[in-house]
Amino acid sequence: MTTIVDCPADIGQLRVRARALRLHVLHMAERIGQGYVGQGLGIADLLAVLYFHEMRFDPRRLDWPERDRFVLSIGHYSIGLYAALAEAGVFPLDELDSYGADGSRLEMSGSEITPGFEMTGGSLGHGLGQAVGMALGHRLAKRDARTFLLMSDGELQEGSTWEAAMAGAHYGLDRLIAFVDCNNQQADGAPAAVMGIEPVHDKWSAFGWHVQRIDGNDLAAIVGAIVEATATPGRPHAIILDTLMGKGVPLFECREKNHFIRVAPEEWALARAQAMASAGVVP
Ligand SMILES: Cc1ncc(C[n+]2csc(CCOP(=O)(O)OP(=O)(O)O)c2C)c(N)n1
Numbered sequence: 001m002t003t004i005v006d007c008p009a010d011i012g013q014l015r016v017r018a019r020a021l022r023l024h025v026l027h028m029a030e031r032i033g034q035g036y037v038g039q040g041l042g043i044a045d046l047l048a049v050l051y052f053h054e055m056r057f058d059p060r061r062l063d064w065p066e067r068d069r070f071v072l073s074i075g076h077y078s079i080g081l082y083a084a085l086a087e088a089g090v091f092p093l094d095e096l097d098s099y100g101a102d103g104s105r106l107e108m109s110g111s112e113i114t115p116g117f118e119m120t121g122g123s124l125g126h127g128l129g130q131a132v133g134m135a136l137g138h139r140l141a142k143r144d145a146r147t148f149l150l151m152s153d154g155e156l157q158e159g160s161t162w163e164a165a166m167a168g169a170h171y172g173l174d175r176l177i178a179f180v181d182c183n184n185q186q187a188d189g190a191p192a193a194v195m196g197i198e199p200v201h202d203k204w205s206a207f208g209w210h211v212q213r214i215d216g217n218d219l220a221a222i223v224g225a226i227v228e229a230t231a232t233p234g235r236p237h238a239i240i241l242d243t244l245m246g247k248g249v250p251l252f253e254c255r256e257k258n259h260f261i262r263v264a265p266e267e268w269a270l271a272r273a274q275a276m277a278s279a280g281v282v283p
Contacts, residue, residue, distance in 0.1 A: 009053045009223045017087065018048035018219065022248045022275045024083035028099035028106075029261075030268045035100065035108065038245035038258035040080035041275075042183050042217070043150065046241060047084040049222045050148060059089040062115055066145050069134055071118050073127020073151040074181070078110025078117075085116040125158030127151050128178060132168045135176040135236075146230075149178040154186035156197040162207065168236040169208030176236040177229050178209075181216065183245045187259050204238040216241025248278035
């Protein structure tokens with residue numbers, strides 16, 4: 001675990017943002033009665049740090065070549081990124097109402113038709129390869145933009161991930177930071193029961209990456225891990241996030257299979273109240 005001595009971020013402000021993202025996720029899913037709610041809630045802390053503290057990013061200039069990139073490999077986590085992009089002002093909050101609807105720019109599996117999306121996800125296992133290519137491209141173009149990637153523990157079962165990991169280390173892409181969301185779930189249950197992925201830290205390390213493993217729902221730990229990664233030259237960085245699916249909404253945190261949650265109409269009000277009360281934020 002990373003120890004934070006001087007955290008450069010305003011954690012109170014980030015907590016307010018993370019709570020706003022969680023409420024947006026619930027709002028989107030409530031309109032269709034289901035969705036990848038657990039993922040959106042679980043990753044809200046990371047997205048709050050990236051979009052409201054860390055990334056060099058201008059919502060009015062999405063094609064700015066010097067911008068830091070956020071690459072979402074796991075298309076079905078798009079609900080979380082829609083929340084962050086709307087909160088950041090990339091598109092109006094009202095547009096969240098269209099999540100998952102026919103003709104909407106906010107599809108259940110994220111794609112480049114949405115402003116602010118750097119890649120079309122959906123087919124798992126391709127994000128790391130794309131992020132490696134982007135990071136290499138920045139270097140060749142002499143840009144100091146960073147590339148942040150979010151991938152899942154399930155994607156560690158794909159061979160393409162490890163080919164890309166090898167390439168990232170070979171080229172010494174130290175402006176590439178890959179977050180691995182270890183939420184201990186995939187569609188058919190826990191990775192250990194489907195195809196074991198541990199020891200995750202040692203695997204990345206053996207592939208030549210600088211590796212940290214942190215509580216992925218601890219805002220200060222996320223900030224600190226990015227500081228450490230940015231200060232460590234010569235190798236790409238893997239930050240393994242142990243997250244809780246449904247984080248911030250106890251009703252969903254304890255669901256047994258929460259890869260895709262169906263919610264009864266009467267449960268939404270409780271879910272919202274729990275998210276409002278989460279993390280000790282005073283409304
Ligand atoms: C290449 C590929 N194989 C299978 C799927 C179907 N699929 C969609 S989500 C998912 C679960 C993957 O687990 P993980 O990525 O860990 O996601 P989480 O359960 O954390 O949402 C699967 C198998 C897919 N989208 N792409």
